[in-house]
Amino acid sequence: MREAFRGELAAIGNSLVEMTQLVGFAMSRATTALLEADLDLAESVIEHDRMIDKRRDEMDEKIVDLLARQQPVVATDLRVLVTSLRMSDDLERMGDLALHVAKIAQMRHPRNAIPTELISTILEMNYVAQMIVTRAGEVIASRNVAAALELDRSDDEMDILHRKVFTILLDPSWPHDVESAIDITLLSRYYERFADHAVSVARRVVFLATGTWPDPQSDLTGNHAVLDDL
């Protein structure tokens, strides 16, 4: 029984790792759609988001089923299950954020939503997003606390890029219109929230492994005072 339970927990862990891959891929494709004003690709990202939602729903069912059949009573085991539910929610939400990026590409097509001077920053944001989500997957698989804490620091790079975007937008020489400023404000927030959720996943691993949250100042959503430096 115990052995079977371990096996099922491992399967849940594997599903979560797969979800990190799906949402990383979604954000990568959304970024390409955005920068190349590629309508087909944007619509494909939007369509694929249902698959990610489905994965999260399947996770709910798996956990209900596991609770019903195995009846775990050890608090640690139950906490792993509760945490897995929370992680699948973080990952599903990351999929939504990729979808939102794709929607801006779709909405502005055939125009390109990103002015030339911001292309490199958006590319960097995607690069950091990919790095963070890949590491989140590794942290789920390895339960490595040191790697999880490392990831918490990587998020600082995203915050720097997020601030850089606002510096560019608020420069008096900014030559583009309000619509463009709105698009870029929202896009920057989507990448930043994507990274926040990946960090939240890593923080949950730390909590499971150590019983304490990595930083008592932060809340559980990995919400690093987004706007403090806006």
Place this chain on the structure above:
Amino acid sequence: MREAFRGELAAIGNSLVEMTQLVGFAMSRATTALLEADLDLAESVIEHDRMIDKRRDEMDEKIVDLLARQQPVVATDLRVLVTSLRMSDDLERMGDLALHVAKIAQMRHPRNAIPTELISTILEMNYVAQMIVTRAGEVIASRNVAAALELDRSDDEMDILHRKVFTILLDPSWPHDVESAIDITLLSRYYERFADHAVSVARRVVFLATGTWPDPQSDLTGNHAVLDDL
């Protein structure tokens, strides 16, 4: 045993209703702080958000404890617990959104972040937010499917206001700077997401009661294609 379990489920329901009141109050105070450039009030909202986070964490612990002691095996009971976890997450996130509104008030103090021509729209957004969160509390308490579906429709009012904000911002006669446009874009998104999460809570009640989601087109986050009409 079964009786005790029912009693504990009811207590969890009551805690969720209380969370709706806390987050409704937080958003109401954040709106006042924003419109009156009231720094003390903004800081009080920011400080109080920890209490809401704590409520969510206590909910996790309550549910782990209940699972360990009562060992429910009926899938319906387990689904209620999983759904309660999801609802507490929605509500905690609504608290974060009130905090984000308060942070814009804090950041722009002593200036007022909201230009005169947008005050009435922000007031209306808060009015709709209050109505939706109050109804979400009633729906949790009553498990009334008709009221939950009604709430799904109320969200349309928020979407109309959200679109109205962008119409005002994108009007060629918009006289304010890019910073102001950024603040208002984010604020409008915060109110709109607040309503989305309240709708998500109501939709979960419908799912528990009927076994189907109110609208097969929408995803579980109550995410009504925020940007389609931006």
